[in-house]
Amino acid sequence: MSKTFFERLNLMTPSGVAYKNVNLKKQILAYFANSGNATIADLCKTLTLSAPKVTNLINELIEEGLVNDYGKDSSTGGRRPNIYGLAPNAGFFLGVDVKRYHLNISLIDFRKNVIEIKENYPYQLENTQESLDELLGIITSFINGLKIPKSKILGMGINLSGRVNHTTGYSYSFFHFQEDPLSKIIESAIGIPVTLENDSRAMAFGEYSKGVVRDEKNVIFLNLDYGIGIGIIINGQIYYGKSGYSGEFGHIPIFDNEIICHCGKKGCLETEASGWALLNTFKEHVRAGSSTSAMLNKKSVDELKLKDIIEAANSDDVLAIDLIAQIGNKLGRGIALLINLFNPELVILGGSLAATEDYIRLPMKSAIHKYSLSLMSNDTQLKITALPNRAGVMGACLLVRNRLLDLA
Known part of the structure; x- marks a missing residue:
């Protein structure tokens, strides 16, 4: 052939x-x-x-x-x-955006048109061989269900949270139990060239390419989920840093506390201003007797997930709104630091917590004005993502497309 x-x-x-x-x-x-x-x-x-x-x-x-x-x-x-x-069917690109409890998978053509997409597919991300095998099975099933031949798929981009080196194809946070790069392991199993990317950087690029960004060239995208990550766009290009791991915003030691972060250090922004921090604080309040609509369909506090708190807040739940406001205030302090450092044109709020919109944005803006230099913050816009669930999967597709054509 x-x-x-x-x-x-x-x-x-x-x-x-x-x-x-x-x-x-x-x-x-x-x-x-x-x-x-x-x-x-x-x-x-x-x-x-x-x-x-x-x-x-x-x-x-x-x-x-x-x-x-x-x-x-x-x-x-x-x-x-x-x-x-x-030609309409000249080639296609696959993107897989892996979240904590679900994934999104999409196929686009050369012209960036979405040909097929599956959102919120149930999946639990764990650093185990079983979790990796399940991921490979979901991808294979999606490809088998397409109406185009597999040979027409020219590349696949996969987003994972944590430390990912897109150049070498190694992930140091998930599925790192073999010597070979994870990209090559997946490529061998699926039969399509694979590029790995950090989820926050891919979300930043997806939003920059097809989202809320207009003419801005210097943009910071915040991925507010269980953890906190950022994607940095400078002069229209993703900023990776020397080792390829830029954007560990959640691990800035901003608090003077004794809470040990999952990175092993104390005082990280994530210890008090992340989805994990919100979930833990929320559970403490419920155990102490606070009432909340988030518990209506739960048998125990341990069943609560971040999405339950977000849904409760958007249904006017007082406890959820109050605690999200506290998170927003603390995040605003961290964003003020970013504004003072980078002086960006635009800061975009994405990830699951961005779905609470003004409940998190307003206290965040107040803290930004309090802690940042006004000459900088006055020139920085703060917007909610225009691609609430698709920024990552679009970024994955577009990055692999652009790299194949030397556009990124």
Whole structure:
């Protein structure tokens, strides 16, 4: 069976005429993916190539089923040129956003269109082989249910919380019980090239690409869930840091307390301002006799989850609203620190706690004004995510797409 265009590209030595031609084809595909359909003249100008050369490359891409001739351009007078663009089924990208108690999985095409998506699929993330096997089973089942051949899926992005090195493919927080990179283990099991990413960074990129961001280039995305993570966008690019682990916002030692964080240190922001902290404090209040609608369908306090508190707050539960406000105030203190450091144009609130909207945002804004420098905070917008459940899965899809085309 002959190899596909992208398989040949990956196998080629980066030298010689053959590689140069294949790389030029990739640049044409990237142009179509980013800018839409174009004429030969448009491509000549962008790639600084002659018309015969571009025409030859386009014809080869048409033969390979990656590009279509869409006929004459109706917007010009005189001799109208032909318009070319990506074939609708040229290739697809899979994204998997793994949460604590569920996952989201989606398929997009080159044009960023969502072809298939499954949200809130029940799944419990644990650092065990059984949990990894279940994840692989869910992904395989999703692929088997698609109406496109597996060979058309050019890459898969998988988001995990904690320390993830997207360059090496290692995860140091989950599924790290083999010597090989986790990306290669999953790739071997599924049969599709895999890129791992930290969930907060992927959410930041998803929101930056298709969410609430407009013209801003310097953005901080807060993933407010059981833990606290951030994704940092500087000049339109994800900031990774030297070792690839930037964004451990939850482990800034901001409090003077004796609470041991799951990282092993004391005083971390997560010990008092995370979903875990909210859940633990909420349970303490219920055990002490506080009433709450979150317990209506629960047999014991131990059954409570973060989503129960969020749903209670959005149903005007006083205890949930009060405790979320306290969390918001503490988070605002941490965000003030970020604003003083980065002076961003925009801070986006995402993750499950962002669903409480003004219950968490208003006390957060008050603390930001109290603790940040006004010259900076006055220029920083604070917004709620426009992709409450899809930022991560869209980010996973788009990152693997962009990396294949050298767009990110």
